[in-house]
Amino acid sequence: xxxxxxxxxxxxLFAGSWAQTNNRDTFEGTITYKIxxxxxxxxxxxxxxQKQKYGDKLKLTIAKNGSFKRDFLxxxxxxxxxxxxxxxxxxxxxxxxxIDTAYSxxxxxxxxxxxxxxxxxxxxxxxxxxxxYFISGIDPRGGQPVSLTYFYPEDKExxxxxxxxxxxxxxxxxxxxxxxxxxxKLIMDMGxxxxxxxxxxxxxxxxxxxxxxxxxxxxxxxx
Numbered sequence: 286x287x288x289x290x291x292x293x294x295x296x297x298l299f300a301g302s303w304a305q306t307n308n309r310d311t312f313e314g315t316i317t318y319k320i321x322x323x324x325x326x327x328x329x330x331x332x333x334x335q336k337q338k339y340g341d342k343l344k345l346t347i348a349k350n351g352s353f354k355r356d357f358l359x360x361x362x363x364x365x366x367x368x369x370x371x372x373x374x375x376x377x378x379x380x381x382x383x384i385d386t387a388y389s390x391x392x393x394x395x396x397x398x399x400x401x402x403x404x405x406x407x408x409x410x411x412x413x414x415x416x417x418y419f420i421s422g423i424d425p426r427g428g429q430p431v432s433l434t435y436f437y438p439e440d441k442e443x444x445x446x447x448x449x450x451x452x453x454x455x456x457x458x459x460x461x462x463x464x465x466x467x468x469x470k471l472i473m474d475m476g477x478x479x480x481x482x483x484x485x486x487x488x489x490x491x492x493x494x495x496x497x498x499x500x501x502x503x504x505x506x507x508x
Contacts, residue, residue: 311349312442314489316467318343318482326477335478337361343482347467348492351448369497372448378499386504395453397422397431402459405434410469411484413438418463420456429476435460436470442487 320341324332340359347353351372357365366380370392380387405417416439421432433455446462469484499505 309443309445311351311445312467312489313347313349313492314487315492316345316347316484316488317486318345319485321481321483323479323481324477325479332478334363335480338364339480340364345467346492346496347444348494348496350494351445352494352497354496369499370452371497375451377454378497378505380499380503386506387499388508389505390454390508392452392454392457395422395456396424397455398425399456400430402456405436408436408470410436410438411487413441413469415469416464418460420460422456430474431455431476432472432474433460434472434474435464435468437464437466437468439466442467442489 320339320343322336322339326332338360340357342358344356344358345353353370355368357367360382363383366382368377368379370377375392376389377392378387378389400421400423402420405419407414407416415436418435419432421430423430444461444466446465449458449461452458471482473480
């Protein structure tokens, strides 16, 4: 009888917790990040190219349906212009400033093979205690290892992971299921350099899902 009572209590608590999470409003708004490039080589031309490719400021805009856009506000002439993700098609579009074409790719498959993942000690970021999470993989074609270190807040902005369940590239479905929040800090180790994105400003505002619409007359190339 005691075991049955405990089982009923556990089910009730789980159901209540699930309902509370499921009813939370997913974050909609903009987040501005500072970008820092840390070179690992002595090749100055290569290092300068990577720095101008990202710039030092990123604006992330997230719509209610989960679609988002990353604007590289200060990238160089040969740098990223923007990156968009469309939840309805599970496709992303990337555009460089010096190329008039947007490159489209499906997020159904992961370009990396999983190596490891683990929780990390918390860090205080933007006045919030943030949980740490590390995940790494390797590009099976070129053998390039890539690691991603995330720091994200708990009980702050909520991100519903459901729209991203098929976004497998760079383990994003796994990452967002873990965090259920926007990252406050991300360190991407690309082998020859690292890119750090750290939050500077976050604003909850209404966002049109049209943010992912590409400018008219831009050619699109599938890759």
